[in-house]
Amino acid sequence: MSNSSVSVAPTGFARFGLNDALLRGIRAAGFENPRPIQVETIPACLDGRNVLGLAQTGTGKTAAFALPLLHRLLKGGAKGPRALILAPTRELATQIAAEMQALARFTRLKVVTIYGGTSMRRQADELRRNPAVVVGCPGRVLDLLQQRVLRLGAVETLVLDEADHMFDMGFLPDIRKILKGLPTSRQNLLFSATMPKEIRHLANDLLTDPHVAELIDRAPASTIDHALVLVAETRKRALLEHVLTGGDCDSAIVFTRTKYRAKRLAEQLTRAGHRAVGLQGNMSQGQRDRAMSGFRTRRYDILVATDIAARGIDVSNVAYVINFDVPSTPEAYTHRIGRTGRAEREGVACTFVTGRDHGWLRATERMIGTPIPRRQVEGFEAEPEKPEARKASRGKGRGGPQRQSRPQSNGRGRGRRRSG
Numbered sequence: 174m175s176n177s178s179v180s181v182a183p184t185g186f187a188r189f190g191l192n193d194a195l196l197r198g199i200r201a202a203g204f205e206n207p208r209p210i211q212v213e214t215i216p217a218c219l220d221g222r223n224v225l226g227l228a229q230t231g232t233g234k235t236a237a238f239a240l241p242l243l244h245r246l247l248k249g250g251a252k253g254p255r256a257l258i259l260a261p262t263r264e265l266a267t268q269i270a271a272e273m274q275a276l277a278r279f280t281r282l283k284v285v286t287i288y289g290g291t292s293m294r295r296q297a298d299e300l301r302r303n304p305a306v307v308v309g310c311p312g313r314v315l316d317l318l319q320q321r322v323l324r325l326g327a328v329e330t331l332v333l334d335e336a337d338h339m340f341d342m343g344f345l346p347d348i349r350k351i352l353k354g355l356p357t358s359r360q361n362l363l364f365s366a367t368m369p370k371e372i373r374h375l376a377n378d379l380l381t382d383p384h385v386a387e388l389i390d391r392a393p394a395s396t397i398d399h400a401l402v403l404v405a406e407t408r409k410r411a412l413l414e415h416v417l418t419g420g421d422c423d424s425a426i427v428f429t430r431t432k433y434r435a436k437r438l439a440e441q442l443t444r445a446g447h448r449a450v451g452l453q454g455n456m457s458q459g460q461r462d463r464a465m466s467g468f469r470t471r472r473y474d475i476l477v478a479t480d481i482a483a484r485g486i487d488v489s490n491v492a493y494v495i496n497f498d499v500p501s502t503p504e505a506y507t508h509r510i511g512r513t514g515r516a517e518r519e520g521v522a523c524t525f526v527t528g529r530d531h532g533w534l535r536a537t538e539r540m541i542g543t544p545i546p547r548r549q550v551e552g553f554e555a556e557p558e559k560p561e562a563r564k565a566s567r568g569k570g571r572g573g574p575q576r577q578s579r580p581q582s583n584g585r586g587r588g589r590r591r592s593g
């Protein structure tokens with residue numbers, strides 16, 4: 174380091190050469206330094222390249238695509254939506270739009286959200302006000318496109334966010350139809366936490382010479398203190414009460430396997446005097462919005478959710494994530510517990526595991542590459558561990574992944590779990 178005519182390289186967000194109005198937005202949002210996904214992705218997006226981002230929600234990927242996209246829009250161009258962002262759930266679409274609006278607050282760029290379950294007419298009115306960016310869920314976007322209320326002829330950038338989840342939810346045919354309504358010459362950005370083969374095909378079709386930013390953290394963030402508690406199914410409710418009331422748990426997301434279980438558990442917790450609310454796919458959009466905003470504003474301390482409903486939600490300050498039921502796939506474990514310990518805050522994640530969940534446990538520990546610590550809770554000693562199929566493995570399962578002669582899940586686990 175002997176150079177005396179020092180030319181200091183810009184640091185923080187200044188390194189990207191973003192528009193000043195966006196830099197103001199970034200400062201107002203409280204972002205000081207770019208996250209790894211942003212460092213990886215922003216320069217390639219600014220260059221107009223196609224990008225495949227392998228990253229989960231919670232890593233900062235919204236700003237990773239939003240900032241370069243907004244920067245490019247600020248350079249001026251045709252009328253009509255110039256960027257289309259597709260997301261699997263209404264909650265995620267709303268969150269993306271909110272973050273974009275925050276980053277673009279010192280610009281005149283308009284962002285509109287489009288999703289089912291709410292008034293189509295209002296969305297049509299908003300579209301007439303000439304937004305630069307449309308963020309939507311595929312079903313409603315396709316409806317409005319087919320009714321010619323939404324015109325996508327000026328779209329320069331397409332973003333597919335949580336593409337794997339859109340596939341899980343059966344949106345791929347709608348997406349393919351929407352693609353037909355877009356100009357062929359455009360930038361494509363595809364974000365996905367996992368790459369099932371259908372998404373690989375889609376990525377191959379869409380992304381010519383992509384820049385690949387791979388930031389999948391299969392291991393949980395270091396800010397999350399996570400543990401398993403072995404418990405009998407019949408004792409889960411009592412254990413939950415113990416965890417919720419026993420310490421520093423002032424806010425929690427509790428995950429259940431089914432919509433029915435989420436609904437019932439939220440009701441039981443409410444009857445037991447907790448400020449709890451459910452979030453599951455059978456609720457109307459209004460109910461879901463009220464549940465989310467009630468949880469964000471601390472009217473409720475406990476959100477009882479299914480995976481689909483909770484996907485992508487970003488609530489800071491969630492002290493605990495409690496997996497009342499284990500998730501259906503190993504990947505969903507990292508995803509669920511990533512709802513706590515966000516934005517580099519400390520969080521606690523606790524997973525209730527019954528004797529039936531050992532297949533899931535083995536696959537999950539294999540995926541994250543390390544055993545999940547076991548925690549004993551007094552009075553909740555586990556039922557004898559009963560691996561599903563083979564007596565030979567009795568007593569195993571503590572202290573790390575165990576090799577079994579039984580065929581293992583392939584680690585993706587998609588649709589494979591049968592025993593829980």
Ligand code: AMP
Pocket residue numbers: 203204205206207208211229230231232233234235236272487516
């Ligand atoms: P996302 O993965 O886009 O859902 O982002 C997760 C959270 O991180 C959101 O609350 C963002 O506002 C926040 N965030 C994104 N980028 C940064 C950054 N560079 N510094 C601080 N917070 C950020």
